[in-house]
Amino acid sequence: MSARFFATLAAVTALAAGCVSSDPPAVIPGGGPLCASGRYWTRGDTGDNFMHPGRACVQCHTESARGPIFTVAGTLFNAMHEENECFGNSGDPTTGLKTWIEVVDQTNRPFIIEPNISGNFYTTHEFRFPLKRVRVITPSGQFLQMDDPPSGDCNSCHTREGTAGAPGRVYAPNNGR
Numbered sequence: 001m002s003a004r005f006f007a008t009l010a011a012v013t014a015l016a017a018g019c020v021s022s023d024p025p026a027v028i029p030g031g032g033p034l035c036a037s038g039r040y041w042t043r044g045d046t047g048d049n050f051m052h053p054g055r056a057c058v059q060c061h062t063e064s065a066r067g068p069i070f071t072v073a074g075t076l077f078n079a080m081h082e083e084n085e086c087f088g089n090s091g092d093p094t095t096g097l098k099t100w101i102e103v104v105d106q107t108n109r110p111f112i113i114e115p116n117i118s119g120n121f122y123t124t125h126e127f128r129f130p131l132k133r134v135r136v137i138t139p140s141g142q143f144l145q146m147d148d149p150p151s152g153d154c155n156s157c158h159t160r161e162g163t164a165g166a167p168g169r170v171y172a173p174n175n176g177r
Contacts, residue, residue: 039118079171
């Protein structure tokens with residue numbers, strides 16, 4: 001990927017959510033946001049793969065020059081309107097089967113990303129932009145699909161309430177409707 005691509009991507013995503021949200025999260029006794037998972041990120045900027053679910057990953061990593069520069073990244077949530085810092089969805093806890101993120105670029109070859117236990121998904125894979133499609137695919141084969149995504153920084157538009165036409169968070173079908 002060229003430096004010009006990353007500079008353009010940083011400028012576009014700077015218009016969306018940044019590394020730190022000004023929205024105060026809903027709080028439960030004990031100090032964390034109210035999360036469908038019951039788990040939330042509490043370790044600040046420690047440089048962990050589970051850090052800051054819900055924040056604009058590509059933008060933050062690009063602007064801070066800390067950590068890898070992702071080409072596609074976001075968080076898969078359990079509900080459409082989860083707060084930042086809530087752990088998301090990494091699959092079906094009863095079966096252990098995973099939910100996947102499928103990205104298709106101009107080559108028409110699908111690239112699969114597996115969310116981690118906080119629901120974060122990310123890659124530095126070199127895609128041929130613009131992307132054609134991104135889908136969330138559940139273990140049962142259900143999927144939600146977005147055609148022609150504007151960038152690979154999923155959380156920059158898929159905020160708690162949604163921006164730039166996104167209805168809210170990236171979530172697995174039948175979770176958060």
